[in-house]
Amino acid sequence: MPKSSILIIEDNEDLCQTLADILRKKGNKVRTAFRGEHGLAILRQDIIDLVLLDIKLPDMNGIEILAEIKDKDPDVLVVMITATTDAGPAVDAMKKGAYDYLMKPFELDQLKLVVAKALETQHLKKEVSRLKNQQKDTFPDNELYGDSKPMRELKKLIKIVAATPKTSVLIQGESGTGKELVANAIHNWSARADKALVKINCSAIPENLLESELFGHEKGAFTDAKSLKKGIFEMAHNGTIFLDEISSMQMSIQPKFLRVLETQAFGRIGGTGDIQIDVRIIAATNRNLEDCVEQQSFREDLYYRLKVMVIDIPSLRERKEDIIPLAMLFMGRNNKEFGKEIRGIAPDAAEKMLKYRWPGNVRELKNVIERGVILCTGGELQSEHLPLELQDGISRISTPGDFGNSGSDADSLEEMEKRHIANVLIKYSGNKSKTARMLNISRSTLREKMKNYGIA
Ligand SMILES: Nc1ncnc2c1ncn2[C@@H]1O[C@H](COP(=O)(O)OP(=O)(O)OP(=O)(O)O)[C@@H](O)[C@H]1O
Ligand SMILES: [Mg+2]
Structure with a gap:
């Protein structure tokens, strides 16, 4: 003392x-x-x-x-x-x-x-x-940080949307851009803030269970239905429901979901009557839903219904002014967590961070800073504390020769992504958790991508 x-x-x-x-x-x-x-x-x-x-x-x-x-x-x-x-x-x-x-x-x-x-x-x-x-x-953990023009516009839009408590919203943005944080903000800044915000990731739940998770079921509705189960829509009554990775919702459920959006009513599986609810529905996707419609994995009518209110989150590379302030924010938090006192970022390290493509967006930046803070022993984060993919100023995904197959500049981005995923999977002997971590994506996103690209 x-x-x-x-x-x-x-x-x-x-x-x-x-x-x-x-x-x-x-x-x-x-x-x-x-x-x-x-x-x-x-x-x-x-x-x-x-x-x-x-x-x-x-x-x-x-x-x-x-x-x-x-x-x-x-x-x-x-x-x-x-x-x-x-x-x-x-x-x-x-x-x-x-x-x-x-x-x-x-x-x-x-x-x-x-x-x-x-x-x-x-x-x-x-x-x-x-x-x-x-x-x-210090800035609260689960709030949107950033003062770039795109971020300021984004926050303005969130405030407007939050003020209309029944409007459903579609949040679009690349992986790691902060879709979940935006959903939190819409809920927290709305009149429903003191009610539940129920989250469900459509790709994380096996297809045959999603329907009963969403709508619930009556006792005896099917063999395993031993008792009545309330679905997410019912549990979120008066609050907000966040449906993440909406593109993974199977076609057979989509019409029922559209009906909830339009009438705020639904029936439990095996039930006879309708249940009326009052919820705000927020959906999020990192896939282009228009493409999904084209590929006939997403219903056009549902797409148009969701499109009524869209919030697009810009990628990190589209708001470079946020990169260093976000890095400093994360550095402050990591300093506290690891008992370090790193005060800044060396100019050449900062330059590399500004040049980089950040395919994993803010989540990737957060991970890069955490790693850097752990490695750094001095008072400033140096370029050597940054991972390999930042060293040449370009994303690994666009580095030909980094993959087993030869890559040419003419390859489509998807083609390169597919090869990159395959290579990382090989590197980790098919271990999906390690691969997903390395790629900065969730396991479910990895599974989805593997399915789309036909990677076994
Ligand atoms: N503007 C921001 N300010 C502070 N932290 C942020 C910001 N944007 C994202 N983050 C952080 O980055 C991480 C990823 O954010 P989030 O989970 O919301 O992204 P996402 O778009 O839902 O990603 P995915 O598509 O992979 O689900 C989280 O740890 C979040 O706290
Ligand atoms: Mg998310």
């Missing part, structure tokens, strides 16, 4: 000196006053953590002094010293804000105990207020 500063106001000079000696031996900075006025003068000049205050002083009443101390700085702790065996004045002092009291004559151990307890309390108080101040200048 850091050194504390203690003031003793006590007219018995011998006692005052004895107490001072004991407390100084404990490593505290101690000041003494034999009269009330002198004590108050010290309090005006010095920062004092704890005051030992005699209740009976020649020039002033201890209770008056207590009131003045508390008035000036309520955080100063005061322990009263009383001479009487009558607890009355001591209790009175406690009511007026004293932390504790000692009744003369007291054992030295008793003094030490009371002082130690008071200083511990004082220390905790300071720690809490320090943490509070720190919180103020």
